[in-house]
Amino acid sequence: MTDTVPAAVAQEAAELRIALNHHAHQYYVLDAPQIPDAEYDRLFRRLSELEEAHPALRTPDSPTQRVGGAVLPFFAKVRHQVPMLSIRTETDIEATGAEAFDARVRRELGLAADAPAIEYVAELKFDGLAINLRYENGTLVQAATRGDGEVGEDVTQNIRTIGQIPLTLPKDAPPVLEVRGEVYMKRADFDRLNERQRQKIEAGQKNEKTYVNPRNAAAGAVRQLDPAIARQRPLSFFAYGWGEVTPVEQGGPDFGTQYQALLTLRSWGFPVSDRTQVCNGPQELAEFHRQVGALRDQLPFDIDGVVYKVNSLALQRQLGFVSREPRWAVAHKYPAQEQMTRMLDIDVQVGRTGKLTPVARLDPVFVGGTTVSNATLHNLFELRRKELRVGDMVVIRRAGDVIPEVVGRVPPAGVATARAEGTASEAAIDQAVGEGESHRLPPRDPYVPNFRMPRACPICGSAVVREKGEVNHRCSGGLFCGAQRKQAILHYAQRRAVDIEGLGEKLVDQLVDAGIVKTLPDLYRIGLTALAALDRMAEKSAQNVLEGLEASKTTTLPRFLYGLGIRHVGETTAKDLARHFGRLDGIMDASVEQLLEVNDVGPIVAEAIHTFFDQPHNREVIEQLRACGVQWPEGDPAPRAALPLAGKTFVITGTLPTLSREDAKEKLEAAGAKVAGSVSKKTHYVVAGEAAGSKLDKARELGVEVLDEAGMLALLAAG
Ligand SMILES: NC(=O)c1ccc[n+]([C@@H]2O[C@H](COP(=O)([O-])OP(=O)(O)OC[C@H]3O[C@@H](n4cnc5c(N)ncnc54)[C@H](O)[C@@H]3O)[C@@H](O)[C@H]2O)c1
Numbered sequence: 001m002t003d004t005v006p007a008a009v010a011q012e013a014a015e016l017r018i019a020l021n022h023h024a025h026q027y028y029v030l031d032a033p034q035i036p037d038a039e040y041d042r043l044f045r046r047l048s049e050l051e052e053a054h055p056a057l058r059t060p061d062s063p064t065q066r067v068g069g070a071v072l073p074f075f076a077k078v079r080h081q082v083p084m085l086s087i088r089t090e091t092d093i094e095a096t097g098a099e100a101f102d103a104r105v106r107r108e109l110g111l112a113a114d115a116p117a118i119e120y121v122a123e124l125k126f127d128g129l130a131i132n133l134r135y136e137n138g139t140l141v142q143a144a145t146r147g148d149g150e151v152g153e154d155v156t157q158n159i160r161t162i163g164q165i166p167l168t169l170p171k172d173a174p175p176v177l178e179v180r181g182e183v184y185m186k187r188a189d190f191d192r193l194n195e196r197q198r199q200k201i202e203a204g205q206k207n208e209k210t211y212v213n214p215r216n217a218a219a220g221a222v223r224q225l226d227p228a229i230a231r232q233r234p235l236s237f238f239a240y241g242w243g244e245v246t247p248v249e250q251g252g253p254d255f256g257t258q259y260q261a262l263l264t265l266r267s268w269g270f271p272v273s274d275r276t277q278v279c280n281g282p283q284e285l286a287e288f289h290r291q292v293g294a295l296r297d298q299l300p301f302d303i304d305g306v307v308y309k310v311n312s313l314a315l316q317r318q319l320g321f322v323s324r325e326p327r328w329a330v331a332h333k334y335p336a337q338e339q340m341t342r343m344l345d346i347d348v349q350v351g352r353t354g355k356l357t358p359v360a361r362l363d364p365v366f367v368g369g370t371t372v373s374n375a376t377l378h379n380l381f382e383l384r385r386k387e388l389r390v391g392d393m394v395v396i397r398r399a400g401d402v403i404p405e406v407v408g409r410v411p412p413a414g415v416a417t418a419r420a421e422g423t424a425s426e427a428a429i430d431q432a433v434g435e436g437e438s439h440r441l442p443p444r445d446p447y448v449p450n451f452r453m454p455r456a457c458p459i460c461g462s463a464v465v466r467e468k469g470e471v472n473h474r475c476s477g478g479l480f481c482g483a484q485r486k487q488a489i490l491h492y493a494q495r496r497a498v499d500i501e502g503l504g505e506k507l508v509d510q511l512v513d514a515g516i517v518k519t520l521p522d523l524y525r526i527g528l529t530a531l532a533a534l535d536r537m538a539e540k541s542a543q544n545v546l547e548g549l550e551a552s553k554t555t556t557l558p559r560f561l562y563g564l565g566i567r568h569v570g571e572t573t574a575k576d577l578a579r580h581f582g583r584l585d586g587i588m589d590a591s592v593e594q595l596l597e598v599n600d601v602g603p604i605v606a607e608a609i610h611t612f613f614d615q616p617h618n619r620e621v622i623e624q625l626r627a628c629g630v631q632w633p634e635g636d637p638a639p640r641a642a643l644p645l646a647g648k649t650f651v652i653t654g655t656l657p658t659l660s661r662e663d664a665k666e667k668l669e670a671a672g673a674k675v676a677g678s679v680s681k682k683t684h685y686v687v688a689g690e691a692a693g694s695k696l697d698k699a700r701e702l703g704v705e706v707l708d709e710a711g712m713l714a715l716l717a718a719g
């Protein structure tokens with residue numbers, strides 16, 4: 001056949017090669033993938049198809065002919081004694097993957113149709129980073145990445161920090177042993193790490209980033225220049241194979257089968273997955289695939305498929321290798337946990353506690369085994385940090401039982417092709433590796449966001465607020481907001497609030513779901529018939545609930561205040577507020593400045609209280625509650641101005657000789673003083689006892705008057 005490849009096909013193949021080289025570089029070398037694996041696999045398959053149809057296109061440097069990527073210049077190179085290969089991916093067709101593999105193996109071994117079933121080992125395909133661990137005379141001497149399969153990177157220092165990897169082996173281990181396996185990160189560890197990273201970013205550490213997925217985080221940690229950072233990353237390990245081993249003739253082990261080898265590795269201290277299983281013939285393999293698929297979400301780590309291997313090592317040798325993969329093993333994958341799709345819009349959801357979450361509305365996409373049309377964007381800061389815009393192509397991740405999330409954006413089509421083939425600049429590599437982090441994409445320049453957090457709650461129209469130093473936006477209409485209904489009622493009804501006996505979570509669910517109760521006052525309007533008509537509600541218990549409701553109408557101001565569920569207003573603050581203002585109206589109409597005069601009320605709390613009572617809906621609900629007969633004894637505002645220490649702020653620090661801190665605080669407060677937790681320019685006196693620390697230093701620094709206990713008592717007596 002003459003190789004006249006149509007120009008259009010040659011062009012497509014050339015573009016695919018450039019794109020694949022670019023993405024392989026991003027993924028293998030920089031640990032900064034820009035597209036989901038599924039997309040990479042699609043491009044890869046397309047190129048394979050073209051090469052299949054037109055062998056002249058199959059150049060030796062084609063991505064289909066190579067393993068992995070180049071090694072980074074910062075690491076010492078390690079030439080593998082036995083190459084580290086890839087694994088062929090069997091057809092995606094669920095039911096036939098195992099059969100297709102078995103048929104191929106039998107054909108290649110020249111087996112007759114009636115020959116007995118072949119024995120296989122089925123393993124999980126861990127989604128992490130392949131590592132070769134070399135032991136000499138029982139000691140770990142070198143750990144290397146796969147690199148391009150022939151030459152990897154020396155990452156011994158970082159690997160040593162992984163607790164699950166033995167540094168020394170028992171006496172029966174051979175003099176030379178290379179163990180191969182996967183370094184990975186558990187999902188929970190990954191979530192914690194990302195949570196920590198998010199906090200660092202929120203705290204203003206500009207160089208920190210979150211990771212796109214556990215594989216990426218694990219690879220970034222292993223290929224980290226600073227072992228101290230690698231040490232902080234919680235990594236795990238599973239062994240699944242081996243490289244160079246002292247030959248049997250020289251006293252090395254005779255594994256015989258893949259399964260026996262894994263058991264032996266386990267006996268030497270290497271973690272081997274419990275799920276590894278010997279299977280006879282393709283049906284058992286398919287059954288394994290099905291079973292593991294069903295529990296995939298419950299596994300504590302990501303897998304992207306299962307691996308089938310011929311169990312007999314003699315047969316493995318007979319089958320041998322093709323260019324980049326063994327003939328005796330195959331990967332049978334599961335639906336990808338990351339896919340790309342378009343973000344059509346951004347909605348805002350309000351949670352039970354009033355938190356607003358931006359949620360991406362997506363062009364529906366099949367990911368992690370289900371069709372997903374919404375994915376969380378976490379909060380406004382995450383969205384901005386990822387430089388997302390409505391209309392972008394984005395990567396969606398859905399793994400485990402976690403709600404789907406948008407992990408990042410995808411470069412516009414053609415970007416990869418437009419860029420120089422495969423190699424980012426040294427500077428870009430430096431940056432990516434030096435930070436040990438993932439950059440999915442170069443920054444948008446300029447980034448103009450096209451989404452804003454709404455100023456009014458999309459559910460109830462109340463003001464949306466964000467406290468200083470907080471990443472989350474919240475609805476301030478706690479008493480009225482439909483999203484917060486259940487939470488608000490439960491909070492109001494609890495024993496420490498107005499205490500409605502018999503009104504528990506189940507009943508609240510029923511009442512709200514049935515539309516009987518929308519806001520708190522509706523509670524006092526429930527009739528016996530409606531209540532008794534509810535599922536599993538006998539007339540007697542309905543009667544009890546009504547009595548509980550009636551009894552709750554007579555309460556106290558602190559309980560009522562606490563029951564309103566104002567952010568930051570716990571029982572103590574509610575008591576302080578009640579004592580200070582005496583009447584609810586005083587609190588409702590207080591300015592931020594007036595609220596700040598209350599004991600222990602700082603700017604954030606004062607702001608929260610003020611905003612809450614500023615919402616007309618909240619006030620309406622309170623009015624209605626009063627109209628329903630909810631009442632409490634009201635007092636007079638504490639006559640603060642008349643008290644000797646009114647307007648004075650104290651801080652108590654250290655151990656006082658006779659008074660407990662609580663006692664001292666009470667005495668001061670009774671005299672009208674405010675007792676604060678930290679020293680500032682606004683502090684009038686610091687009362688210092690034994691072992692007073694930084695607060696005393698601060699007082700001296702600011703020139704605040706310092707008293708001992710006797711001095712404080714004298715001041716009180718003088719008043
Ligand atoms: N997103 C991107 O831009 C991008 C770019 C390049 C590659 N990739 C992804 O990388 C993968 C291809 O990489 P590959 O060539 O390393 O193949 P592979 O990851 O599909 O298979 C080989 C690897 O599987 C791992 N493995 C896990 N469990 C194993 C087990 N029980 N036995 C043996 N090996 C096991 C080993 O690390 C081994 O190196 C694809 O999933 C591809 O999508 C993605």
Ligand SMILES: [Zn+2]
Nearest residue numbers: 457460475481
């Ligand atoms: Zn609301």
